[in-house]
Amino acid sequence: MMLRFYNARIWTGKDFVDGGELWTEDGKIKLVSQVSPLILLPWDREIDAKGNLIIPTFKNSHAHSPMVFLRSQADDMALNDWLFKQVFPREAKLTPDDCYWLTRLAILEYLSSGMSVASDMYFHLESIADACVDSGFRNVILQGITANNLQGLEKLLQNDIDTLGSKGELINYRLGLHAEYTNSEECIKALANFAKSKKMPVYTHMSETKSEVEGCVERHGATPAVYLAKQGLFDFGGIAYHFVHPTDDDIKTLKDYGVSVVSCPASNLKLASGIAPLKKLIDSGLNVALGTDGPASNNCLDMFREMFLATGLQKATLADPTAIDGEEVLKMATVYGAQAMGLDDLDTIEIGKRADFIMIDIHQPNMQPINNALKNIVYAGSKSNVLMTVVNGVIRYENGEYFVGEDVDKIFSKCQQIADRILER
Template sequence: MKTLFENITVITMDDNIGVVNNGFVSTDGKLINYVGTSRPSGNFDRVIDGENKVLMPGLINAHTHTAMTLLRGYADDMNLQDWLYNKIFPFEDKMTPEDVRRGSGIAIDEMLSGGTTCFSDMYFFQAETGRAAVKKGIRAVLSDCVNFDGYDRKVKLMEEMAEEFKGCDLISFTFSPHAIYTCSFELLEKCAEYAKRHNMPIHTHLAETRTEFSDCEIEHNMTPTEYMESAGLFENPTIAAHCVAMTDNDLEILKKYNVSVAHNPISNLKLASGVAPVPKMLDMGINVAIGTDGASSNNSLDMFEEIKAAALIHKGTSLDPTAVPAETALKMATVNGAKALGFDNLGIIKSGYLADLIVVDFDVPHLKPMHNPVSSIVYSAKCTDVEYTMVNGKIVYER
């Protein structure tokens, strides 16, 4: 399949190229094969006219629990511990593979129609999520989450999934110990060793709340970050979700091991967990991506909302309007997300990169005029403005 986007404003997210006005981008198979200002030669299966439209990399949701769409609106206005132990875990205990298939399907429809082309999931019955992802054509990074005493069972499930999705372009894996409060130290160590043996990244929750932080200090005389470091988790490439309760030394540890952070500003606000020190992380050169977390603590999987929240919240807490500028927020949801998930050819519109692209319709009142397309995307666009979503060179959603 060859597709041409013509006469379109292109936000490349490539530092060298930036924004291309009246641009042309073509794809061949799963890759982008041309970005420029003149029409590339050749025939195309489909040509999309770019008048009043913006083409940009698909959004990457670096931390979610897709099947939690089933719990959207089920338990609101609670703190993390009450929400998790009194409402979420008891509900999840009753969920079946069929439930996860349906919940993931709803999430994937929501994500594709809102411009998300890749997500990193952490849940259970993940083979169902993988099947839904392949069926609907979204890129997914899956992990059947390990907690309490589930290690052997989860290893078996991960191995079955690796077999089932072998050779599938859209599916890759991480290994996920849920958090320090649901995994023993020995279990964290086992997870670290397994990930190392199988060359898999780690995806985990880290330092989400003050409670997690102070409980860890009382029980182990360490911060959650120090505790995870001592279990050897960070010796693997790691995506750490939240990282709200962090000391300066904790940030140094993340930097030392090149841990990527998945920042989930809306979930952290809704559960009253706090605000992650993202400007400090960025100043230190830590890779910060963006996630929505599950739809039960957000309550949507809208990455446009999340990007805007990430750009605004740190201005509010620091009283510095330059904290997390628009372009940085957009990088977090594209380039940085790709890096966090281990891709070296995703998140930028560039020849040779994977064709995960979205077209945003600017012919709507709230996007007029367009002084700066990056500003418009971050501060004014809505997920419903997405007109086309392409994953792996295939248009999988069009409005």
């Protein structure tokens, strides 16, 4: 597949190329240039971008895609009711086939919001991977290991590596610990040893709620970051999801171990977990990216919402309107997300990197006038501005239509059936 875009305002993730050309070939960027070389190639499609913006895709660096069946089913309730009445007993009923269809639904929403990759911590991983491969969407996929996984842990992980490692270039596998509070020290140590033997990073929920931190201090005499690092979990780096309630020591620990943070501000608001001190984390030199978390706790999968919150909440809580510049937020949602997940060929639009990018429609009222195109995206943008999402050189979403190898109405209907069955309607 070869695509040519011309007359585009390209933000590569670093610089601007105005009135530019962008060519793709075999899933990679072949050319980014302000001038059009005098070459004719056998394009599959030549697309006049009409002055619209082309930017790297958004990277949804923390997700639980199959939870989409619980959307709007578990709102406005206390966390314990949410978790123990709505989530856990219902998740237990999910089959691999359910997870396949639910992931396909989530992917549609990701594409319409300009994402080309999600990172799913869940179970029935092979079904999730298959849904991605069949849709032409990327995933950085991982188990959320809990104490229950201790028996046969190595076998489980090795099996994941073998199975998911063969799914092709759209699927990356990582190691995941659900959280300190759902684990035994034995299990954490076993996972850490496995990670060390494979030289792999580990991703985990961390310091999402105040009570989680207090519980860890009670159990282990240390906060989650410090405790988990001491177990050797981050010897090859990793990611801390949420990190809403960090201590200064926690921040230093993550910095020392090269652990990135993925913040999920909308979920943190809706579940009343709090507001993560993102400016402080960034100023401390941590790499901070963004994720939507699962659709039961957000409830939408929309990076525009996360971007506005990432900066807006800092401005308000610090009483400082200069906190986290709009352009920095855009990098968190694109460049830094790829870097957090070790997807170094997905961070920017450069020759030789993977062809993941979106076209943003500036010919809509919320993007007019053009005083500053990037800040328009962060402060005024919406998923309605996403004209096109290209994943690995293939147009998967364009102007309200999905090109994912399956009928959209069939995906909707399958997922409604799953929700109705599990919720016993």
